[in-house]
Amino acid sequence: MLVEKKRFDFSAFRFELCGTTISAALGYETYGTLNNARDNAILICHYFTGQSHAAGKYKDEDPLPGWWDELIGPDKPIDTNRFFVISCDTFGNINANSPTVITTGPATVNPKTGKPYGMTFPIFTIRDMVASQKLILDSLGITRLRLVMGASMGGLQAFMWGRQHPEMVGKIITMVSAPMIRPWSIMVPNQLGIDAIRLDPNWNQGDYYGKQPPHQGLLLAFKILLTSTRTDSWAERNFQRNLADPDGREIPHPWKSFNGRYLVETEIEKIVLGRMQFFDANSYAYIAKANTLFDLAEGGETQEQALKRIKAPVLMIIDDSDLLFTREQAEEARKHLPKADCHYYNSQNGHLSGLFDTHFFCNQVKAFLG
Amino acid sequence: MLVEKKRFDFSAFRFELCGTTISAALGYETYGTLNNARDNAILICHYFTGQSHAAGKYKDEDPLPGWWDELIGPDKPIDTNRFFVISCDTFGNINANSPTVITTGPATVNPKTGKPYGMTFPIFTIRDMVASQKLILDSLGITRLRLVMGASMGGLQAFMWGRQHPEMVGKIITMVSAPMIRPWSIMVPNQLGIDAIRLDPNWNQGDYYGKQPPHQGLLLAFKILLTSTRTDSWAERNFQRNLADPDGREIPHPWKSFNGRYLVETEIEKIVLGRMQFFDANSYAYIAKANTLFDLAEGGETQEQALKRIKAPVLMIIDDSDLLFTREQAEEARKHLPKADCHYYNSQNGHLSGLFDTHFFCNQVKAFLG
Numbered sequence: 001m002l003v004e005k006k007r008f009d010f011s012a013f014r015f016e017l018c019g020t021t022i023s024a025a026l027g028y029e030t031y032g033t034l035n036n037a038r039d040n041a042i043l044i045c046h047y048f049t050g051q052s053h054a055a056g057k058y059k060d061e062d063p064l065p066g067w068w069d070e071l072i073g074p075d076k077p078i079d080t081n082r083f084f085v086i087s088c089d090t091f092g093n094i095n096a097n098s099p100t101v102i103t104t105g106p107a108t109v110n111p112k113t114g115k116p117y118g119m120t121f122p123i124f125t126i127r128d129m130v131a132s133q134k135l136i137l138d139s140l141g142i143t144r145l146r147l148v149m150g151a152s153m154g155g156l157q158a159f160m161w162g163r164q165h166p167e168m169v170g171k172i173i174t175m176v177s178a179p180m181i182r183p184w185s186i187m188v189p190n191q192l193g194i195d196a197i198r199l200d201p202n203w204n205q206g207d208y209y210g211k212q213p214p215h216q217g218l219l220l221a222f223k224i225l226l227t228s229t230r231t232d233s234w235a236e237r238n239f240q241r242n243l244a245d246p247d248g249r250e251i252p253h254p255w256k257s258f259n260g261r262y263l264v265e266t267e268i269e270k271i272v273l274g275r276m277q278f279f280d281a282n283s284y285a286y287i288a289k290a291n292t293l294f295d296l297a298e299g300g301e302t303q304e305q306a307l308k309r310i311k312a313p314v315l316m317i318i319d320d321s322d323l324l325f326t327r328e329q330a331e332e333a334r335k336h337l338p339k340a341d342c343h344y345y346n347s348q349n350g351h352l353s354g355l356f357d358t359h360f361f362c363n364q365v366k367a368f369l370g
Numbered sequence: 371m372l373v374e375k376k377r378f379d380f381s382a383f384r385f386e387l388c389g390t391t392i393s394a395a396l397g398y399e400t401y402g403t404l405n406n407a408r409d410n411a412i413l414i415c416h417y418f419t420g421q422s423h424a425a426g427k428y429k430d431e432d433p434l435p436g437w438w439d440e441l442i443g444p445d446k447p448i449d450t451n452r453f454f455v456i457s458c459d460t461f462g463n464i465n466a467n468s469p470t471v472i473t474t475g476p477a478t479v480n481p482k483t484g485k486p487y488g489m490t491f492p493i494f495t496i497r498d499m500v501a502s503q504k505l506i507l508d509s510l511g512i513t514r515l516r517l518v519m520g521a522s523m524g525g526l527q528a529f530m531w532g533r534q535h536p537e538m539v540g541k542i543i544t545m546v547s548a549p550m551i552r553p554w555s556i557m558v559p560n561q562l563g564i565d566a567i568r569l570d571p572n573w574n575q576g577d578y579y580g581k582q583p584p585h586q587g588l589l590l591a592f593k594i595l596l597t598s599t600r601t602d603s604w605a606e607r608n609f610q611r612n613l614a615d616p617d618g619r620e621i622p623h624p625w626k627s628f629n630g631r632y633l634v635e636t637e638i639e640k641i642v643l644g645r646m647q648f649f650d651a652n653s654y655a656y657i658a659k660a661n662t663l664f665d666l667a668e669g670g671e672t673q674e675q676a677l678k679r680i681k682a683p684v685l686m687i688i689d690d691s692d693l694l695f696t697r698e699q700a701e702e703a704r705k706h707l708p709k710a711d712c713h714y715y716n717s718q719n720g721h722l723s724g725l726f727d728t729h730f731f732c733n734q735v736k737a738f739l740g
Contacts, residue, residue: 017625123625183634184605187597191635194628195590201571220565224594227557232696235554241665255387255493255663258564258655262662264553265561285628292632293625295611323693326602 001073001080003029003056003066007102008088008136015122016131017293022122023111027052027089027102028136031072032080041142042078043133044068044087045150045157047355048225048287049094051101054087055080058100068151070358077366083146088136090129092121092287096280106206106282118282119206126153126294130160144168147369148312151175151354152325153287156294162310163296172314173365176322176354178329179307179337181294185324189228190288193221197281206282218281221288222272229351231321237348239264307336314339315368317361319353320346341368371443371450373399373426373436377472378458378506385492386501387663392492393481397422397459397472398506401442402450411512412448413503414438414457415520415527417725418595418657419464421471424457425450428470438521440728447736453516458506460499462491462657466650476576476652488652489576496523496664500530514538517739518682521545521724522695523657526664532680533666542684543735546692546724548699549677549707551664555694559598560658563591567651576652588651591658592642593635599721601691609634677706684709685738687731689723690716711738 010024029052034041044054046067055072057065072078072085092105106121137145148158148169155177162172181190200217202208244261245251254260272279296306314337316330327344334340345360347353353360375397384391399422404411414424416437425442427435442448442455462475476491507515518528518539525547532542551560570587572578614631615621624630642649666676684707686700697714704710715730717723723730 119628123628125625181611182602182606183609183611183632184597184600184602186611186632186634187593187605187638191632192590192593192597195593196566196569198628199566199569199586199590216569220562220569223557223562223565227554227562230554232552232554233698235557236552239553241551241553241556254659255495258489258493258568258659262553262556262561264556268557289624289628328603 001031001056002060003031003058005029005052005058005100005102008139010132010135013132015124015128017125018122020122022104024091024104025102026091026104026132026136029053029087031055031085032083034084034140034142038141039144039146040083041137041145042083042085042147042149043137043145043161044072044085045129045133045148045154046087046090047150047152047154048291050154051093051095051098052087052089053100055085067355068358071362071365077362078149078369086137086140088133090287091124091132092283092290094280094283094287095275095278096283098278103283105280106286107209107280116209118209121282121286123289123293124286125290126156126160127164129157129290130164133157134165145170147171147173149173149175150177152177152351153291155325156181156291159296159310162312162314163306166309166311169312171368172310172312173317173368174314175317175361176319176325176351178316178318178325179296179333180303180329181291182329186292188324189221189225190292192224193288194285196220196224197285203281208281214281215276218276218279218284219269219272221284223268226268226271228323231323231348231350233321233348234350235264239267304336307333308338310337312339313341315341315343315364317343317345317354317364319349319351319360320344321348321353322351324351371401371426372430373401373423373428375399375422375428375470375472378509380502380505383502385494385498387495388492390492392474394461394474395472396461396474396502396506399423399457401425401455402453404454404510404512408511409514409516410453411507411515412453412455412517412519413507413515413531414442414455415499415503415518415524416457416460417520417522417524418661420524421463421465421468422457422459423470425455437725438728441732441735447732448519448739456507456510458503460657461494461502462653462660464650464653464657465645465648466653468648473653475650476656477579477650486579488579491652491656493659493663494656495660496526496530497534499527499660500534503527504535515540517541517543519543519545520547522547522721523661525695526551526661529666529680532682532684533676536679536681539682541738542680542682543687543738544684545687545731546689546695546721548686548695549666549703550673550699551661552699556662558694559591559595560662562594563658564655566590566594567655573651578651584651585646588646588649588654589639589642591654593638596638596641598693601693601718601720603691603718604720605634609637674706677703678708680707682709683711685711685713685734687713687715687724687734689719689721689730690714691718691723692721694721
C-alpha cells in the first residue's frame with residue numbers, strides 16, 4: 001500500500017490551558033476510501049514517540065512500512081477495502097526534524113519573532129490533540145467515527161475522544177493504555193525524562209536551536225523511556241551480561257572504566273542515536289508534559305463521572321508484563337465505563353509489545369470491529 | 371538498645387579488579403555479645419543507600435533507630451541476647467558526608483595528592499566489600515558465621531559470602547535480592563543513575579569537591595532509584611494526582627509551567643533533599659557501578675557452577691511487587707543452589723518493602739534462623 005503525507009493548516013488554533021491562539025500545521029495520512037455516506041472512517045492515534053505514518057510505504061523502496069502496518073491495510077484486521085483510516089501527527093511531535101512529519105511545536109519558528117518558539121510554545125494537552133484531529137475530520141466532512149484506536153499515548157487520545165465527543169465515536173480500542181495517568185506514571189517515564197533534558201547544559205532553557213542541542217539529556221530521557229517500556233526478561237533474552245565490545249578495543253570493559261559499556265546499553269542507545277537527528281528535545285519535554293497532565297475529568301467532575309460519559313463500547317488491550325499501563329488500572333476503569341471489555345496477554349516484552357507483537361491481539365481487534 | 375560506631379583501619383587494602391592497594395578505614399557496629407566459642411556471630415550487609423547503622427540508637431534522643439531495628443535486638447527475630455551481630459559500612463558509601471558513617475571512597479582525601487580521590491578512586495566490587503568484611507571478622511577472631519543476611523545490595527553481598535567462603539557461612543537470608551544482576555538491572559536504576567550524575571555540569575569529571583556539587587544530577591539519580599524501588603499502586607495510595615501546592619503560591623501548577631509540580635514529585639524529592647548534605651555523587655556512581663559489575667561467576671565458570679559453590683542453606687525472600695529482584699530470578703537461582711527456599715509476599719509497595727514492611731517476613735527470618 002503506497003501512501004502519502006498530507007498537510008492541514010489551522011489559521012488559528014486555540015490551546016485550552018493558556019488560551020493562546022496560533023497558526024499551525026499538522027500532517028496526516030489516510031488509507032482506503034471514504035464512502036459516500038462518510039460513515040466508514042476510523043481514526044488512529046499515535047504513541048509518545050510515534051507519528052502519523054501508521055501504515056503503508058511512501059515508496060516501494062522504503063525499508064519499513066508504517067508502525068501498525070500489520071494491523072492496517074487491505075484484508076488486514078483494520079481492512080482498508082472497507083474502512084477509511086485517518087492518522088494525524090500531534091502538536092510538538094518528537095520527530096520534529098523528520099522530513100516525513102508535519103508538526104507545530106517548540107521547534108517551529110514563531111512568526112512573531114522569526115525564531116523557534118522553544119519553551120515559549122504553549123503547554124498543550126491530550127485534549128488539544130483531540131481538538132486538532134476534530135478540525136481535520138470536520139474538513140473532510142466526517143461527523144461519525146466507526147472506531148478510534150490508539151496505543152499508549154494514542155490510547156489516551158482515544159479515551160479523550162470518547163469523553164469529549166461521545167456522539168461521534170462508535171467504538172474505542174486502546175492498546176497498552178488506560179484512561180488515567182497515575183502519580184507513578186507522572187514520574188516514569190515522563191517527568192524523569194523532562195528532568196534529564198533540562199539537566200543537560202546544552203538545553204540552555206530550551207534555547208539551543210542553531211547551537212549544540214542537548215543530545216545527552218535527550219538520550220538519557222530515551223533510555224529511561226526504553227527501559228520503562230521493556231522488561232527484565234526481554235533484556236535477559238536479548239543481551240544477558242554480554243559486553244558491548246568483548247575485546248575492549250573501541251569501548252572499554254565496564255570493569256575498567258566508567259566509559260565501559262554492556263551490550264544492553266549500546267543496543268538501547270543505538271535505537272535512539274540512529275534517529276537522533278530527527279528528534280527535538282523540547283518537543284520531547286512538551287509531549288511528556290502532555291502525558292503528565294492527562295486527566296479525563298474536567299470542571300470538578302470525578303474520574304468516575306468522566307468515564308461514564310464514554311458511551312462507546314471500549315476494548316482495552318493490556319500486556320500483563322507492561323510496567324506503565326497495568327491490568328489493575330484497566331480493571332479500575334472498567335468498573336465505571338458503561339461498556340468495556342478487556343483483553344489481557346503476556347508477551348514478557350513489556351509496553352512496546354503494543355507496537356511489535358500484534359499477533360497477541362490482532363484477532364481481538366478484528367472481532368471487536370466486526 | 372544503645373550502640374556505637376566502631377572503626378576498622380586497613381593499612382593496605384587491595385582492590386581485586388585494578389590491583390591497586392590503598393590504606394582505608396570502614397565503620398562497623400556490633401550488637402549483642404560474642405560468646406567464648408566465637409560461634410554466635412551474624413553478619414548484616416547493607417543496601418545501596420544504607421550504612422552500618424542497622425539497629426539501636428546512638429543516644430536515647432535519636433529520632434529513629436537503625437534501619438532493621440524491627441528485626442535486630444533483644445527478643446527480636448535476630449535476638450541479640452543470643453547472637454553477636456556485626457554490620458559494616460561499605461567502600462564508597464553514598465552517605466560519605468554523614469557524621470555516623472566511616473567509609474573510604476571517592477570523597478576520601480588521597481594521601482598521595484592531598485586531594486579527594488574523585489574518579490581516580492579504584493573501581494570496586496561486591497567481592498571487595500566481602501573481602502573488607504572478612505578482614506574485620508578476622509580481627510575479631512570470628513571464623514564461622516551463623517548467618518549472613520542482607521537486603522538488596524546487602525543480599526548480593528550475602529550470596530557472594532556464600533560463594534567465596536562456603537566453609538564460614540552457616541546460613542544465608544536475602545531480602546528483595548537475587549544472586550544475579552541481569553541486563554535490565556544494569557540499566558535500572560544503576561547505569562541510568564550514573565548517566566544522570568555525569569550529565570550535571572557541576573559533576574566536572576568528578577572534580578567538584580570544595581565547589582558546587584552536582585546535586586541536580588544526584589537528585590535525578592535518586593528519583594530514578596526511588597521510582598524503580600516503588601510501584602504504581604504505592605504512589606496512587608499516597609499521592610493520587612494531588613498538586614504539590616494547590617494554591618500555586620510557592621510552586622506553580624503543573625499545567626502553567628515546566629517548574630510546576632505534583633505532590634508525588636515533591637514528596638520523593640523531600641526524601642532526598644533532607645539528606646542531600648550527607649550524600650556524595652561520585653560515591654553514588656561507584657556503588658551503582660559495583661552493582662552493575664556484580665557477577666557470582668568468576669574465572670570462566672558459569673553462573674550455575676558459581677551457585678553450586680554456595681553450600682549454606684539459603685532463604686530468598688521476594689516481594690512480588692518488586693520491579694528489581696523478581697520471583698522469576700529467584701526461581702532461576704533456586705534451580706542451581708544446593709539448598710534454597712523462597713518466601714514470597716506481596717506488599718504492593720515494591721522493593722523498599724524489604725526495609726519498611728518487615729511484618730511480611732519477620733516470622734520467616736526467625737524460623738529459618740532456628
